[in-house]
Amino acid sequence: SVTKKVCLLPGDGIGPEIVAEAVKVLKALQLPLEFETALLGGAAVDATGEPYPEATQTLAREADAVLLGAVGGPKWDTLPRPQRPERGLLAIRKDLNLFANLRPAILYDELAAASTLKPEVVAGLDILIVRELTGDIYFGEPRGIEMRNGERVGFNTMIYSEAEIRRIGRIAFEAARKRRKHLCSVDKMNVLETTQLWRDVMNELAPEYPDVTLTHMLVDNAAMQLVRAPKQFDVIVTGNMFGDILSDEAAMLTGSIGMLPSASLNETGKGLYEPCHGSAPDIAGQGVANPLATILSAAMMLRYSFGWEDPARAIERAVQKVLAQGLRTRDIAAPGDTVVGTAAMGDAVVAAL
Amino acid sequence: SVTKKVCLLPGDGIGPEIVAEAVKVLKALQLPLEFETALLGGAAVDATGEPYPEATQTLAREADAVLLGAVGGPKWDTLPRPQRPERGLLAIRKDLNLFANLRPAILYDELAAASTLKPEVVAGLDILIVRELTGDIYFGEPRGIEMRNGERVGFNTMIYSEAEIRRIGRIAFEAARKRRKHLCSVDKMNVLETTQLWRDVMNELAPEYPDVTLTHMLVDNAAMQLVRAPKQFDVIVTGNMFGDILSDEAAMLTGSIGMLPSASLNETGKGLYEPCHGSAPDIAGQGVANPLATILSAAMMLRYSFGWEDPARAIERAVQKVLAQGLRTRDIAAPGDTVVGTAAMGDAVVAAL
Ligand SMILES: CC(C)[C@H](C(=O)O)[C@@H](O)C(=O)O
Numbered sequence: 001s002v003t004k005k006v007c008l009l010p011g012d013g014i015g016p017e018i019v020a021e022a023v024k025v026l027k028a029l030q031l032p033l034e035f036e037t038a039l040l041g042g043a044a045v046d047a048t049g050e051p052y053p054e055a056t057q058t059l060a061r062e063a064d065a066v067l068l069g070a071v072g073g074p075k076w077d078t079l080p081r082p083q084r085p086e087r088g089l090l091a092i093r094k095d096l097n098l099f100a101n102l103r104p105a106i107l108y109d110e111l112a113a114a115s116t117l118k119p120e121v122v123a124g125l126d127i128l129i130v131r132e133l134t135g136d137i138y139f140g141e142p143r144g145i146e147m148r149n150g151e152r153v154g155f156n157t158m159i160y161s162e163a164e165i166r167r168i169g170r171i172a173f174e175a176a177r178k179r180r181k182h183l184c185s186v187d188k189m190n191v192l193e194t195t196q197l198w199r200d201v202m203n204e205l206a207p208e209y210p211d212v213t214l215t216h217m218l219v220d221n222a223a224m225q226l227v228r229a230p231k232q233f234d235v236i237v238t239g240n241m242f243g244d245i246l247s248d249e250a251a252m253l254t255g256s257i258g259m260l261p262s263a264s265l266n267e268t269g270k271g272l273y274e275p276c277h278g279s280a281p282d283i284a285g286q287g288v289a290n291p292l293a294t295i296l297s298a299a300m301m302l303r304y305s306f307g308w309e310d311p312a313r314a315i316e317r318a319v320q321k322v323l324a325q326g327l328r329t330r331d332i333a334a335p336g337d338t339v340v341g342t343a344a345m346g347d348a349v350v351a352a353l
Numbered sequence: 354s355v356t357k358k359v360c361l362l363p364g365d366g367i368g369p370e371i372v373a374e375a376v377k378v379l380k381a382l383q384l385p386l387e388f389e390t391a392l393l394g395g396a397a398v399d400a401t402g403e404p405y406p407e408a409t410q411t412l413a414r415e416a417d418a419v420l421l422g423a424v425g426g427p428k429w430d431t432l433p434r435p436q437r438p439e440r441g442l443l444a445i446r447k448d449l450n451l452f453a454n455l456r457p458a459i460l461y462d463e464l465a466a467a468s469t470l471k472p473e474v475v476a477g478l479d480i481l482i483v484r485e486l487t488g489d490i491y492f493g494e495p496r497g498i499e500m501r502n503g504e505r506v507g508f509n510t511m512i513y514s515e516a517e518i519r520r521i522g523r524i525a526f527e528a529a530r531k532r533r534k535h536l537c538s539v540d541k542m543n544v545l546e547t548t549q550l551w552r553d554v555m556n557e558l559a560p561e562y563p564d565v566t567l568t569h570m571l572v573d574n575a576a577m578q579l580v581r582a583p584k585q586f587d588v589i590v591t592g593n594m595f596g597d598i599l600s601d602e603a604a605m606l607t608g609s610i611g612m613l614p615s616a617s618l619n620e621t622g623k624g625l626y627e628p629c630h631g632s633a634p635d636i637a638g639q640g641v642a643n644p645l646a647t648i649l650s651a652a653m654m655l656r657y658s659f660g661w662e663d664p665a666r667a668i669e670r671a672v673q674k675v676l677a678q679g680l681r682t683r684d685i686a687a688p689g690d691t692v693v694g695t696a697a698m699g700d701a702v703v704a705a706l
């Protein structure tokens with residue numbers, strides 16, 4: 001049907017506040033969207049004892065896309081592992097087969113001062129990190145903590161099959177093709193066989209994308225190069241574990257992670273969309289959280305899951321307009337800026353549409 | 354005996370040039386040192402077919418400390434894995450049981466401009482990263498690339514025993530005790546059981562070091578915080594894999610990795626000392642490489658392996674004096690600086706002793 005079902009998962013901390021603003025913006029666009037809300041993370045644990053309860057599974061599977069706030073908080077950190085909020089996040093990624101995580105790291109001109117890096121190093125920064133999200137050491141078996149020879153031993157398994165590498169590789173090559181046509185694959189092939197296979201498979205794909213330049217970089221060097229000269233990168237593709245680290249490092253180069261959206265997609269384009277930042281329990285309920293990353297995540301949803309490029313652009317342009325007007329939530333405010341709250345920022349985006 | 358045996362492993366690329374300068378400085382101090390030279394890495398592969406040949410093993414085991422230049426280069430990158438230069442480095446670390454890697458990230462006032470970060474963010478930066486070096490996914494078994502169900506699968510094993518974690522933990526607590534008394538342990542306990550054990554063992558050690566404040570940080574957050582506010586850190590302790598990534602990121606915050614030494618120690622204080630930078634094959638043999646990281650590594654050797662604090666300090670002070678005099682190798686030169694070559698820089702340090 002033409003009507004798309006969006007499953008809203010507000011989650012914990014500031015999650016409900018920022019998702020409300022994204023919904024406000026989506027509704028203002030008068031698109032054929034239907035919303036249903038379910039529990040994930042700590043909120044779900046509190047209500048049902050499980051971070052990804054059955055009711056949520058059903059709704060998420062039936063929906064055309066999922067819009068998530070954030071999960072987690074100190075309140076749940078001491079629970080047994082299966083009941084921790086992050087388990088809910090890992091479970092939904094795996095359950096919906098969301099293997100392709102797209103994390104743009106973009107520096108908005110208006111917010112350039114927020115970066116801890118020198119302006120000439122980061123001005124105009126526009127990197128896309130493509131992170132594999134359903135494999136690697138995150139999900140590999142065997143894993144656990146065991147007694148061996150009278151002492152505890154902890155172990156996990158890094159593992160990738162060539163099919164898993166190939167499908168994320170294709171997503172990354174396609175993304176690079178639509179951008180500046182440079183793809184840097186990050187591995188640790190000099191130490192890890194898993195990532196030697198990663199590099200081999202990327203090289204095997206390259207001839208299918210003659211218009212894209214493929215390079216390789218070791219993960220330690222990539223962590224350095226992101227600090228030294230981040231603008232050398234266009235698209236970066238890497239595994240789940242390295243992607244977790246590098247995408248957060250890249251996000252922080254902008255100094256404003258309150259602005260950065262993300263998309264996690266499966267083979268059919270179904271996706272989960274969420275801001276890169278966390279649940280910020282310290283400011284939850286105060287109406288001061290920045291809703292823009294969630295609003296921009298909603299734009300990614302329109303583009304990637306529904307193919308609605310025009311309203312996606314409209315949202316992105318509205319966000320830029322609001323920044324140009326000088327409106328700032330606390331996290332992105334510089335001395336002298338006009339600080340607005342969460343709802344006022346959402347209203348401003350609606351007004352700018 | 355009072356005479357200490359130093360095994361020199363110049364290695365590849367710029368290795369021989371920079372080790373020569375460190376030896377020059379050590380000789381100028383007229384300490385009871387004996388030097389023997391052996392092959393490691395690509396140079397060893399070329400001569401013997403192996404990156405860590407028997408003759409080198411014998412010398413390295415007999416020596417009181419090892420001073421290494423750097424290994425690796427594109428020339429050897431296509432060799433079978435067991436013959437790659439890095440294998441030599443991994444093998445000597447394991448063979449000598451060098452489980453404790455100390456990597457200071459220090460920003461010299463004179464070189465503050467070299468950082469890509471804003472001066473106020475990095476001025477006075479002084480972090481020590483303590484990286485476990487003989488365990489983790491670097492050495493875990495099983496590992497390899499295999500056919501499974503008709504496709505290639507790559508796999509590696511992350512593994513730590515509590516004894517391994519405890520011994521590196523103690524090194525880190527002791528180091529923090531001699532510094533600003535703050536230790537941050539980095540893990541990914543919300544996903545990896547191995548690092549849940551890591552966190553547990555660190556917490557168990559804490560009561561033995563009541564004067565040190567222990568905190569924990571997830572690795573993705575640590576990668577962000579190093580960019581956002583690096584001066585919040587004093588000592589960071591982490592596993593081999595995360596340490597590889599974070600220590601390089603931290604090093605690059607200074608903008609001058611040509612200045613950063615490292616030490617890799619075993620239980621008895623025997624150590625391998627090497628600069629943090631690589632073998633820079635592109636400038637090898639040109640006499641332009643920066644020898645200061647190797648010279649400072651030699652100072653660490655005097656301090657950690659021989660307990661000779663005074664000559665260690667003398668070297669460090671001489672390096673600082675040379676910087677204050679405005680002498681710079683090409684890599685750390687700003688426009689307008691006086692650029693000197695490798696040997697001239699070594700001579701200048703000797704003169705400043
Ligand atoms: C919460 C955690 C399990 C998660 C991850 O490591 O993938 C988060 O850091 C992220 O990057 O989305």
Ligand SMILES: CC(C)[C@H](C(=O)O)[C@@H](O)C(=O)O
Pocket residue numbers: 190191220439442443597
């Ligand atoms: C060369 C490589 C095997 C090595 C490592 O990963 O340990 C290097 O990156 C280092 O950090 O010393």
